[in-house]
Amino acid sequence: MKHATMMAALKIERDTAVLRPEQRVMDPVVAELAGAKLMAALGIGHAYCKVLSGAGARRLDPREWIIKSETEDGGLHACYEPEKFSQTVVASAKVPGAVPLSFLREHFGIDGGYPIINADEWGSGTWSMNGVIFKGKPAMPGAEQFFADFVLPAETSAIRAAVKWDSPGMLRIHAARLFAAMTCAHSSNILIDRDARLYSIDHADVARTSGEEIDLLFASVRPGTVAFDSLHIVCTLSELAVREIFPRETAGYYVQRLRKWRRNFSRAA
Amino acid sequence: MSDMGVLPTGGYAGAPTGGDSIMPNTIGKSSECHFWAVVLLIAAGDEENETRNDDGGAQNRA
Numbered sequence: 001m002k003h004a005t006m007m008a009a010l011k012i013e014r015d016t017a018v019l020r021p022e023q024r025v026m027d028p029v030v031a032e033l034a035g036a037k038l039m040a041a042l043g044i045g046h047a048y049c050k051v052l053s054g055a056g057a058r059r060l061d062p063r064e065w066i067i068k069s070e071t072e073d074g075g076l077h078a079c080y081e082p083e084k085f086s087q088t089v090v091a092s093a094k095v096p097g098a099v100p101l102s103f104l105r106e107h108f109g110i111d112g113g114y115p116i117i118n119a120d121e122w123g124s125g126t127w128s129m130n131g132v133i134f135k136g137k138p139a140m141p142g143a144e145q146f147f148a149d150f151v152l153p154a155e156t157s158a159i160r161a162a163v164k165w166d167s168p169g170m171l172r173i174h175a176a177r178l179f180a181a182m183t184c185a186h187s188s189n190i191l192i193d194r195d196a197r198l199y200s201i202d203h204a205d206v207a208r209t210s211g212e213e214i215d216l217l218f219a220s221v222r223p224g225t226v227a228f229d230s231l232h233i234v235c236t237l238s239e240l241a242v243r244e245i246f247p248r249e250t251a252g253y254y255v256q257r258l259r260k261w262r263r264n265f266s267r268a269a
Numbered sequence: 270m271s272d273m274g275v276l277p278t279g280g281y282a283g284a285p286t287g288g289d290s291i292m293p294n295t296i297g298k299s300s301e302c303h304f305w306a307v308v309l310l311i312a313a314g315d316e317e318n319e320t321r322n323d324d325g326g327a328q329n330r331a
Binding site: 009165181184205207222225228 | 307
């Protein structure tokens with residue numbers, strides 16, 4: 001990867017690493033629901049989500065739901081202590097028989113690796129790549145029980161292929177999340193089931209940007225590659241679909257991103 | 270996990286703590302990385318990229 005490209009990507013990343021309030025496109029609760037709708041529209045696996053009160057969430061079976069609670073920093077975080085649920089929470093349904101990629105790696109020794117990007121020159125960049133993308137977050141409390149219904153099939157080649165960091169399925173998820181300016185897919189927010197189907201979860205953090213990352217992307221991904229082909233998934237969205245997925249106040253932002261994405265794709269293809 | 274029983278949606282144990290890192294000291298706070306997808310998609314289209322499957326020495330640098 002060219003030095004200038006990497007620098008540009010890292011600058012964009014740094015500007016949004018922790019969102020300032022004015023950089024948030026929408027409330028994380030709303031974003032979580034919109035993210036699930038977006039994945040559904042694109043045919044990407046996702047977790048069913050619903051909004052309810054903290055009191056209502058306490059009545060849900062913790063073996064079937066993960067509760068995401070609002071916090072003072074404006075985020076939406078998984079919370080495993082019912083007495084600490086916020087007034088409004090998002091309940092994210094367990095995806096039956098699916099596990100995070102980090103769980104797959106830790107318990108079954110299967111992982112998708114990550115790219116070496118000028119490892120010497122970009123030491124800390126490489127660290128972040130393997131720390132965030134490859135290793136993922138610490139496991140949730142009781143993870144082994146929660147994910148006990150995942151059974152690794154005897155034949156694992158499809159799973160191994162699907163979780164590879166540059167598999168078509170992974171790249172399509174990256175494209176979808178990037179279009180929505182959501183946090184990057186990593187080994188804790190991507191799940192896989194025994195049929196090698198991938199699921200994208202955790203869509204609460206969305207950033208408002210000028211769209212420079214879309215220009216950088218299309219200026220740098222070569223047409224004719226699997227990576228470029230994966231970007232087409234966003235082009236399958238209609239503006240009407242975008243207006244139905246995202247709340248009215250933010251639909252204009254996403255329509256503009258869709259137009260920019262399509263313009264770049266057509267120009268580069 | 271914090272002592273509040275809350276798992277941040279971002280936050281990674283052993284993240285670097287600044288110094289001369291080109292990444293700011295933000296990993297481990299309330300947000301995740303938004304645009305690593307740009308890097309990954311570009312790298313995926315780069316014929317010269319290589320894949321590694323270990324922790325890249327992350328533990329030593331943490």
